[in-house]
Amino acid sequence: MSAPIAHGGGITAAAAAFGGRPEDWLDLSTGINPCPVALPDIPARVWHRLPDRHLVDAARRAARDYYGSGEILPLPVPGTQSVIQLLPRLMAGSSVAAMTDSRVAVVSPTYGEYTRAFAAAGFAVDAVGDIAAIGEEHRLAVVVNPNNPDGRAWPAKMLIALHDRMKSQNGLLVVDEAFGDADPALSLAARAEELSNLVIFRSFGKFFGLAGLRLGFAIAEGDILDRFEEWLGPWSVSGPALSLADSLLRQDVSAIRRRIDERSSGLHGVLTGAGLRIAGGTTLFTVVADSRASDIYTHLCRHHILVRKFDYARDWLRFGLAPDPAADRRLGEALQRFER
Template sequence: MNANWTWHGGGIEAAKRHFGGEDWIDLSTGINPHPWPGAAALAFDWQRLPDPEALAQLEAIAASFFGIEAGHVCAVPGSEIGLRLTGMLIGGPARHIAPSYRTHGEMIAGSVPAGADTASGQGGTLILANPNNPDGRTIDAAAMRALLRRRGPDGWLLVDEAFADADPAASIAASVDDRERLVVFRSFGKFFGLAGVRLGFVVAPRAIVAALRERLGAWPLSAAAIAIGTAAYADTGWIDAARARLPKDAAALDAMLMRLGFAPTGSSPLFRLIDVDDAQALFDRLARRAILTRPFAEQPRWLRLGLPADAATLARLEAVLADG
């Protein structure tokens, strides 16, 4: 299996070259297929460096969205960069929940996988995603705070909430405090459907925020990322509508999969994981019909499906899945 597709979502151009075909559907990424529509109407002055005041405004409006004071929020050019930089700052031994993002295993040297039983009973620094990728498992906020209390005097809880925006009930971003060894990472591109903006946030104690700013330098984001993020987080009408729509679309995907005998798992409305006898064969069958999904080299029975954009896309996916 080509690493273009098993390392992370995307790789649509490589898929076109490898499989041929036209009119591709990309279900590999877990990104909202209904993107925030205001980006195209925004204009940017590409001759000026981004204003610090504009960056501060973005962080303030994002902080309000996360339910935390602005001083605890640092904007970064994508949450993955935030994860890696924070891992360098925290250092020391760490565990990460697996399966999850590969970045979690790389962000702190010496981190090792931990099962759910280990995570609940052992101290030290712990890295996890909530909701988790790729299985969509969600831990409620009370249980997450219990995990934080178990970290001990030297451990940190580092929580990747890249998929939390669709249903923020489990988020513990509001629990970040200078007295807590807690860092939360948020992604803009997934919920707002604009991954190419490369915008994310680290929600952390002020000392971590200050250290991140020092490493990021004076202009960490483009003018476009600042303007798009600021306007999108202020669009509460679109946010409310998206939070209402995504679970309904996910329920339609679930119903289709169950009609065909698949058992979808996960509570994140932006993707579903299915377990099949030969996921690579199913991936290939879909790809030869110009539908890209997300396989996993280490889990040959797993295939992750992003949310189809509309009824026609859902019907096309169903037709290929049924043609076995």
């Protein structure tokens, strides 16, 4: 069994190591909107009953309209991590070459669970630096767009060309758009009907600030979604999650985008004011490159501020958004105390 991947979060462990109560820490280690949306009313029956089909269908229609996926009704899933785990099973059961002959390309560095899931299932995984390095030997390719953690983005036309190339070699393209809500122009959802060898994953909790809901959506042609639904089993997504999706995906989200943009500007001001070099990111997180990254990380932990460090890029730190200007000032003051 492979070792677990260190993700963002982990305030409990950080507080155990550096002191303080978890609730008093400033968690900047994730790429989640720190200003969660106001929750609409959830009818009492939704809590009382198992999630019936009408709740699923309503959430799927709302997601179709929100993502612009045409005739495709996106499948609600209990967090996109749940379907990442199913990709090896999808590949093994598809018309692609036998598992022993199949290679997977993951444009890297990126979210580590893709490589982990395929490697654990026995697939050969190639970490490639760009989509141009995806070759004829690959039967599935993963592109996170925009990418986590460096924020690289590929235009839709480039990914469509990659899809067509993958299809010509009997392969699948998986595009993870977990951070795509803030820049809808990057999304392939509106083209999904005509791209039969494409699977798109969308996160719900990051943009709406409701990561604890554990909700995402998969967009693909019907047979792939049917298999995902079968493998996930009945009632895989809770009734309250479905009800919230139906309500929130139908609302005007422009105010959410403006708030995220404001918080992102605040973070950039703090980081540049502290003399840190911004190396990438999206509106939901920023990556800085600094040879003192490990020392800065420890220094911030001592001030009960958690950011994300990386074992594969030891000069990187990823900063998520702070919830308000007061938290920006708290971060800025801690960075100013760092001994250079």
